[in-house]
Amino acid sequence: MRMMPASEFSLQRQVEYGSEEQNRSVKSIIESVRLEGDAALRRFAQQFDGVAVGELRVSEAEIEAAYAQVDESFLAAIRGAAANIRRFHEKQKRTSWMDLQPDGSILGQVMRPLKRVGLYVPGGKAAYPSSVLMNAIPAQVAGVPEIVMVTPPATAGVEGIDPHILVAAAEAGVREIYRVGGAQAVAALAYGTESIPAADKIVGPGNIYVALAKRYVFGVVDIDSIAGPSEIVVLADDTADAAYVAADLLSQAEHDEMASAILVTPSQQLAQAVAAEVARQLESLPKRDIAAQSIRDNGAILTVASLEEGVRVVNQLAPEHLEILVADPFQYLSAIENAGAIFLGPYSSEPVGDYFAGPNHVLPTNGTARFSSPLNVDHFMKKSSVIYYSKEALLQNGEQIIALAQHEGLEAHARAIQIRLQKEGNARG
Numbered sequence: 001m002r003m004m005p006a007s008e009f010s011l012q013r014q015v016e017y018g019s020e021e022q023n024r025s026v027k028s029i030i031e032s033v034r035l036e037g038d039a040a041l042r043r044f045a046q047q048f049d050g051v052a053v054g055e056l057r058v059s060e061a062e063i064e065a066a067y068a069q070v071d072e073s074f075l076a077a078i079r080g081a082a083a084n085i086r087r088f089h090e091k092q093k094r095t096s097w098m099d100l101q102p103d104g105s106i107l108g109q110v111m112r113p114l115k116r117v118g119l120y121v122p123g124g125k126a127a128y129p130s131s132v133l134m135n136a137i138p139a140q141v142a143g144v145p146e147i148v149m150v151t152p153p154a155t156a157g158v159e160g161i162d163p164h165i166l167v168a169a170a171e172a173g174v175r176e177i178y179r180v181g182g183a184q185a186v187a188a189l190a191y192g193t194e195s196i197p198a199a200d201k202i203v204g205p206g207n208i209y210v211a212l213a214k215r216y217v218f219g220v221v222d223i224d225s226i227a228g229p230s231e232i233v234v235l236a237d238d239t240a241d242a243a244y245v246a247a248d249l250l251s252q253a254e255h256d257e258m259a260s261a262i263l264v265t266p267s268q269q270l271a272q273a274v275a276a277e278v279a280r281q282l283e284s285l286p287k288r289d290i291a292a293q294s295i296r297d298n299g300a301i302l303t304v305a306s307l308e309e310g311v312r313v314v315n316q317l318a319p320e321h322l323e324i325l326v327a328d329p330f331q332y333l334s335a336i337e338n339a340g341a342i343f344l345g346p347y348s349s350e351p352v353g354d355y356f357a358g359p360n361h362v363l364p365t366n367g368t369a370r371f372s373s374p375l376n377v378d379h380f381m382k383k384s385s386v387i388y389y390s391k392e393a394l395l396q397n398g399e400q401i402i403a404l405a406q407h408e409g410l411e412a413h414a415r416a417i418q419i420r421l422q423k424e425g426n427a428r429g
């Protein structure tokens with residue numbers, strides 16, 4: 001694992017997103033789906049997933065049959081996680097409000113769920129039933145009436161949608177599911193095809209092709225954020241257990257060759273110990289090829305002079321996940337400005353958040369935690385402002401509105417107010 005002073009580490013990764021080739025490929029996939037619809041979806045399923053797809057929509061019978069293929073312990077865990085996720089997200093729900101002013105006017109904000117949202121559930125290298133819950137539950141809490149899910153038609157070279165994905169969807173109440181993944185799935189949800197009606201918004205994580213596609217279709221539809229290849233930064237001092245740190249770094253490295261895992265520490269001793277631990281633990285990982293490439297290409301141990309400098313480095317990295325493994329983690333919490341999710345102390349290992357605690361695991365990546373938030377109930381709602389002005393309010397404030405309109409040279413605006421002031425003012429006497 002590369003080790004260097006933080007000052008020598010390049011943040012280039014956050015400037016460019018995807019190679020030229022990946023960007024070109026995504027653009028061409030999206031154009032093909034827009035022009036050719038289902039035929040393009042089937043062609044790309046063959047090309048990228050190695051599968052001949054017939055019916056794109058998963059049938060009710062397939063969903064029911066999936067229950068027979070999962071064991072009780074999975075069902076209990078998914079139900080436990082779902083309850084925690086629901087409880088956490090229910091706290092986020094905002095309600096409409098109306099504010100009655102002393103002059104009889106009413107100003108307010110009406111909150112409404114979006115009508116139709118598309119959930120992207122990744123499934124290329126691994127199946128993610130947990131991502132089904134993380135996507136679907138906030139949409140349900142928001143009250144979205146049409147929730148549709150897309151996921152690749154094969155996982156790790158095995159044809160078909162993993163039954164655990166279908167069971168998680170059914171448990172979350174999602175029954176409109178299509179077997180399509182990658183950039184082509186995002187395009188289908190944005191533009192619609194013969195089999196897949198277009199959605200108003202596309203949410204969810206995915207690999208670089210999914211992330212680039214979401215960025216590309218933004219504007220045709222809304223998106224939540226760019227939740228691409230996973231990232232973890234651990235800020236640790238010499239009180240941290242090197243084996244815990246290494247295990248947590250590898251937990252994200254195994255997601256994707258493009259995932260990143262970075263330790264920031266003022267302790268040379270910890271830095272050496274973690275490097276050795278990562279190498280040791282890698283050996284026995286089933287996904288060691290993916291994790292090893294991720295560690296080699298995007299992993300780093302960055303040494304800093306102090307934890308304060310470490311916090312500055314973390315804020316520049318703006319990671320998806322941050323673990324703070326120092327003597328008093330709460331002391332640093334308020335100084336963290338940019339991070340998708342912050343895990344405090346030795347028992348809050350990142351997978352606690354990935355699966356079970358309740359906060360969402362769909363988080364901004366690639367530095368976008370500077371301005372984006374975890375997937376949440378607000379992503380599935382929109383607001384309309386409500387304005388009711390009383391006659392008294394208009395008579396009282398009309399001249400100021402007219403002044404602003406005339407200042408902008410918009411006479412028709414001014415007259416719309418003037419005509420009322422003249423009529424109502426005269427009527428009043």
Ligand SMILES: NC(=O)c1ccc[n+]([C@@H]2O[C@H](COP(=O)([O-])OP(=O)(O)OC[C@H]3O[C@@H](n4cnc5c(N)ncnc54)[C@H](O)[C@@H]3O)[C@@H](O)[C@H]2O)c1
Pocket residue numbers: 025044048049121122123124125126128131152153180181182183184205206207208209210227228229230255256259320361362363364365
């Ligand atoms: N940020 C988050 O919140 C979060 C959460 C969970 C997972 N993740 C990330 O999601 C990703 C899951 O990736 P995945 O690959 O397993 O599944 P995926 O579903 O995101 O991508 C699989 C699809 O990619 C397409 N694809 C593969 N190779 C391609 C190529 N050469 N050209 C064009 N398209 C191609 C295929 O259509 C395939 O169906 C990982 O990067 C993981 O780190 C992120």
Ligand SMILES: N[C@H](CO)Cc1c[nH]c[nH+]1
Pocket residue numbers: 128130131229230231252320354361362363
């Ligand atoms: N760590 C991923 C988000 O980057 C989420 C996940 C799902 N399953 C396991 N992990």
Ligand SMILES: [Zn+2]
Pocket residue numbers: 230251252255354
């Ligand atoms: Zn994870």
